[in-house]
Every structure is written in structure tokens, then in C-alpha cells.
Amino acid sequence: MSFLRNVRKWLDQRLGWDDLIAPLRKKAVPLHKLSYWYFLGGMTLFLFVIQVLTGILLLLYYRPGANEAFESVQYIMTQVQFGWLIRSIHSWSANLMIFTAFAHMFSVLFLKAYRKPRELTWVSGMILLFLVMGFGFSGYLLPWNTLAFFATKVGTEITGQVPAIGKPVMIFLRGGEEVTGATLTRFFGFHVAVLPGLATLLVLLHLLLVQHLGISIPPKLEVQWTANPSAKREMKFFPNFSLREMMAWYVALAVLGALAAVFPWNLGVKADPFVPAPAGIKPEWYFLFMFQTLKLIPPKVGFIDGEVLGVVAFGLIGLLWLLLPFFESDQPSHMKKWITGFSVFALAYVVGMSIYGYLAK
């Protein structure tokens, strides 16, 4: 113990350690029926760290390039000691992270934690959600198997549907008119450099904001506790909440290990641009709700092309969703009810469409 104290003193003399961590000592988590939802943000962060660590390990053996990518992943899965474990954890954790990111976003939405003064936290979080989906989309292509190749082809094709800017964006994403080895190189660059850089900055901003503004309390409870401060129940972040969070993270590790060992991620078949797309090609599950929606829109709506309408609609909805906090003022209003209703609808829609898309041929 005294050793640790000496280390602290050493750090404090050089970094001002005590002042740095002082606010952390005071950090508290509100305790109420819905407090369990507070775990989701930290879980997403933990899974992101897992991704970074396993990703760095994969970088030691992975080779980007149409001629080598598939074979290097095959090498990792079959020749490298525990390569199967690192790769499978990376793939499973990616999916779990996207799930927790969405769940975190929806819980913030329903707990109305985006209200003033936390608008920037929401905006940075939404951008992080988009980045996370970009991570998923770019990473999925890297093993260069048939499913990934065609999913990328379809996905970038849809991006190209956006009027005016769609085509240039598609060419930018693909590194050309078609999906080729150039696309793979580009996606690799996005996946290991561009997106991690942006994500790190935004995560830091997001965490600083949370630290600075404290953890949000649901609106009704906030009113009650302001009126009656003695009713307020809190838990210290260090060590109480963080110990619980550690338990949750260990459970996540157990789940990841089990998934990786019992359901290792498969290799697939190496991509061949000349083979026709397999029937019933679908994107990954986190894009299914959009994909299924586009499939259901009739080819022409009035004089507008159906797919264009769908893509533009999703873009607009995304933008509105990003700016959601700015539509809700402090004052009680009908807008609050609208937003709650819309949130419920959005959740039901995303879940329902995803299931539909999964089951559809």
C-alpha cells in the first residue's frame, strides 16, 4: 500500500496527479430503477478497447490486397497460434459493440439524457455511432470473401443513389467505379487509421463531456430530487460503480471467449468478381433495417425513383436524429411527447425491420 502511495506522490509532483483525479473521486452515479442502463456506455467503450487490442494483433499478420487478404486471414485462422481466437474475438466483439452502441443510444433517447446541457454529448455520440457503423462496414470487407465482396458492392451501390453527391461519394469509397482491390486498400486505410483517429478524438470529447456534466438523471426524477434533495440516491463512481462495471466487463469477456471458441468466425470463399452474386445477398444485421426498407419501397413513388427516395429519407432522418436535442426545449411542450412517441416508433421499426430482413428470402 505504501508503495502505491509513493507512486502517487511521484506522479503528483510531476503531473499534478491529485488535482487531475480529484473530480473523479467526486463522480457519482444516480441510483434509481433504470440505473442498470448506465452500464451500456462503459460496455461499448470496453468493447472498443478490445477491438483496438485485437485489431493491433491482427495487423501483425493481415495483408491488405486482393491477392493476399483472404489467404492472410486463412493463415491467421489455421497457422498462427491462437490466431483463430484473436480473429474470432475481433469479429464477435465488433458485432457486440455495435449492438451495445445502439442500445446505449436508445437508452439515452428514452431516458432523455440528451437534454440541455448535454446536447454536445448526444451529437458526439451520434457521430460515434455512425463511425462505429463505418468500422463495421469497412472491416467486413477486409477478409475479401464472396459475401463481403457483394455486401460491399450492394452497400456502395446504394450510397451512389443519393442525388447529386451520391456518385462522387461512391467513387471515393470504392476507389474507382467498381469494387476492386483498390476498394480493399481504401477500406483498410479507413478501418485502421482514419476511423480510429476520428473515433479516439470523439470518445475523448464524449468522456470529457460526461465527466464535466455528470451523469444525467431522468426528467421526472430530476424534478423530484430538486424539490427534495434528501431523497437523492447516488453511488460513488470509484470504487463502487466501477467495480460493478468491472464485473460486467468480465462477463463480456466470458461471453466473447465462449462465442469465439464454440462459434469461431468462418472464412467463407475467396471473392471472385466474375462470379455472379449469390442469391439472397444481404448486408450485416446492423444494416438490415435500412436494406429491408429499401426493398419494400416500390420502384417509383410518383416521379421519384424509389431507392433514391429511401436513401434520401434515411439521410434526412439521420440528420434530424443527430440534431434531436435542439428540437426539445426546456419548457414542457407537445414536442416532448412527439419525441417520446417517435423514439418508441424508431426502436420498434429498427427491431422489427431487422427481424423481417433477417427472415426474408
Place this chain on the structure above:
Amino acid sequence: MTADQPSQPKTTRRRAIELFLGGGLLASFTSFIYPVLRYLVPPAVADLGGDEVVAAKLTELKPNSGKIFRFGNHPGLLIRTASGDYRAMSATCTHLSCTVQYRDDLREVWCACHNGKYDLNGRNISGPPPRPLEAFEVQVRGDEIFVRRRREA
């Protein structure tokens, strides 16, 4: 809690915590670090990069002979022509996917299943095969013969 807590349960409890937490942390970290450390050690079999394999050693093939080698998940055929140079191509017949062979008497690639014939560049010249065999690039480096898929543009 209460003022006079018996010290026995407390020590047992503390020991339990120390055992579970300390021991568990040590064990779990080991179970995480061990695979990572093993992972970091490069395997004995080098990864040559996907579309390249060592098909044979320099002294292995006599002129006017052929050898089947593994290329990815399919068989490949390496031929040393009578004049000494090397050709390589896919060994999966384009008719019904039998494995072809080099016939030193015919100086051609032959499929035993239905008498299909290909020339030394893989072109289908007789019998049922509808398409040529995919030709590969051959490179001799040192005493090893490397076969590589033709690079796409």
C-alpha cells in the same frame, strides 16, 4: 457495522476475497496473456502471401515431366517442358473437374476422364473441355520454383 465483530469470519471472508479476487485475476490474466504471447511468435510455416506457392525444388523435375502441387484449395500442374522451361496451370479439367495430368509421350496435358487434351499453354485443343486451363506465372528463385496467379490489372 457493530462494534465487536468477531475477527474469525472477517479473516475468512478477507481470505476468501483475496483468494477469489487475487487468484482469479491472476488466473484470468494468464488465460488472456498466454494466447496473446503465443500469437506473437511467428509460426514455422511462413505465409508467402496468398497467390504464391512453392511448387517444387529446382532439381525435382526432369525435362518433359509434370507434377501436381497444391495451389490454394485446388490442384495445380507444374510442367517442365522438353526444352527445360517451366509452365504452370490449374489442374482442374474444365469439362467435369477431373484432375488432369502431363503426358510425356504426347507432350500434352491430358484428362483421363473423357480424353480431353490441352496444349502446354493450357488451351483446350481436343475432346470435351469447353475452356482453357487457367495459366499461372512461374518464377524460379534460388533453388525453388514459385507459382503465382496472374496479377490482375
Place this chain on the structure above:
Amino acid sequence: MAISRNKLRPSSAARYAGLAGFIVLAACLGCGQSYGQTTNSCLDCHSALPDPLGVTQEKFSQDIHSQKGLTCASCHGGDPTADDPDKAMGRKAGWKGSIDRKQIPQLCGSCHSNPAYIRQFNPSLRTDQLDQYRTSVHGKRFAAGDTKVAVCTDCHSVHDLRVPSDPRSTVNPVNVANTCSRCHSDADYMKGYSIPTDQFAKYSTSMHHQALAVRGDLSAPTCTTCHGNHGAAPPGVDRVQNVCSNCHAFQAQMYEKSSHKKAFEAVSLPGCVVCHSNHGIRHPTDAMLGTGPDAVCMRCHTPGDACDQARAGLQTSLSQLDAAIKSADQVLSIAESSGMEVSEARLGQDQARDSLTKARVTIHSFRTDLVDHDIQAGMKIAAKDLQAAKGAMVERNHRRAGLGISLIAIGMVLAGLWLYIKKIES
């Protein structure tokens, strides 16, 4: 307007009467226009006539002769530029009328056996069809006066004659068997000839038909592949194996050196056909070596003799290798579905299957030592693959054991954390 049905060889009077009515009809139909490259006034009336005088513009435009600029007059004589039927179909214009069956080969051959003439259209087209035809069974019987046998137009069709490479042509490989069967499967028509009429029915059950008509493999044999087209004739008992060996060269090589070749030739048995049949060639199975309904060896051999024992040995070897390959496949599938990577072993399985195929081909040498050589090679590979599969399963179990250990460690940490939390919060 009553349309009198014209006979094959109309007398002048009947012709006049019939056509008189149609000139009016033709006028109403806006004749005088020609659609083809060359003026072909014949179609102006004949496109409206009923069978057998009717040939529509649509039909004739499909004909390769029409596409090359020939007209009705090229075969039938007459003047295709004249609108007046008397002038068009006059003796002065060389009008031949409908062509008698007996004259068809000669008529077609007048161009198609003339290399100088055909060279103008397609220099690589053969010009020996008529010569070949004369050597065929059809040609020989035709020369002897039989008009029931096939002539050019029976197979190639007439007025809408397409090139053989056209999938709609009656002589395209995919359609040849149907064309031949029009006569050869017609029991009534074939009465009086001493050949069976079940060839097409049998062929339709065969592997070759499956490959050609169902899978679209144009290299698969049809009637003309083995019998010839213009020179169509059965191969002859002693020549059958030459025909089969064009594709099945390896089997033929084995058979050539075998004891069965001499034995069959000595009693004029038709080689390959004895065991495999000629038209209804099914996919051979190991049961052919057995004693059941599909067995071929026991049709001749006596139970218990040396050959029977060799046969039993061969069958056992083949089924052993087959079983070894299947059991390795089974374990590999389980390993693969548990997430293990077994592509190397799968490739080995392909080689093992190749050995089995080779063994089945070597059967045609009827030498157990040669067959065993191939079987042993295959068994070695299958054994190795089974080992690899079992190794994969062992590795899979190791992974699960490792997982179990780490889960225990994680469980300990969870218990410890929980206790610790309880402690600091009490």
C-alpha cells in the same frame, strides 16, 4: 371462297382454278411487295396457301438458303421475279414443281457436292455429304428403291432449314436424337425393317442424354456421334470399342490389354456394349460387380469359379475404399461445422476420390493386382485425411477445455468482486 385442296402434282386445269381465286386474295393482301433481299414473288401467293403448298415469309426467312440470297426458284426452278403465275411457273422458266422424294438427295447434292459453288458461301463447309450418304444404310436402301428411308429434308427440315449450330435446328446436337426418333421410334413406320424401335426410349434413360439434354454439355454423344450423320450406320460388333474409345480412352486402353477383349472377339460379342449396353447407358455402379439385379459378371461366369472370386475381391476393395472416404468425410464435416479449418484434408479427399475413380477405370483391365494398386493409394490418402479430421476434433476439444479453464478463472474474479463490493458497502 371455297379453297380446293391441291394435290401434290396438280394438273394444269386444277392449278389454274385454284390460283385464279388466290390472285384476287393476293391482291388484297397487298402483294407486289417483296420483303427479302431478292425478289421472291412466289411467297406472295404461297404464304397464303394452306399446307402442303404454304410457305410463309416468316418461315422462309429462318432458312439459311434464304438468308444467303437464294429463292424458291433455286430449288424449284421458275422465275421468281414474275408476278404472273403462268410466267413464274412456266416450263420456259424451268419450273420443276414440287420435288419428288427420289430426287431430293441429287438436288441438294447439285450444290452441296460442288466445292467450287459452296466455296462462294462458306469455304470451310464440307462437300462430301452426298458421298457419305451413299455409304450409309439410308443411302444404300435409297439406291435400292426404298423411299421410306431418310433423305436430306427429313433430318434437316425444308424451307426453314437452320444451320446446325442454331439451337432450334433439327440437327443441332441437342435435337438430333429427337429428329432420328421421328422414324426410328415409330413402330408402325419401321414395320418391315428388322431393327428395334426402342433406341430413343433407352437413350433417354442414359447418362449421355442426361449430360447433353439436361446439363447442356455439347460434348456428350448423341445418335450421330456414334453412328455418323450422313454416313449413318451401326458401328459393327468388332468396331464398337473404337467408337467408345474416342472419349473413354483410358478404359479402352485397359480393355485392349485384357483377357475379355480376346474372349469377346472370339464369340463376336460387341465389346463395351456387353456390360454397358449401347443406347441405355446408365452410370456404372459398383453393383455391376455384385450378384444382384445389376450384376454383369455373373451373366457369363459360374458362381464359385476363379473369376467369381476375383470379382468378389474387386467389389470388396472398391466398397472398402468408398467406405473409408465416406467416414473421413463425415468426421471432417463435424470438425468443419465446429469451426475447425480442414481445407487441406478436403483437398486430400478429392485426391482419394480420384483414386477411387481410377480404380473403377482400371477394372476394365480385369486384373486384380492393378486395381489393388489404385485402391491402396486411395486408402492411404483416406486414412491420412481421417487422421487429420480426428486431429481437428482433438484440437476442438482442447479449445473447449481452454475455454472452460478461462471461464472458471473469470467466475472466480466475478465471485471475488462481488464479495469485495459487499465488503466495502457493508
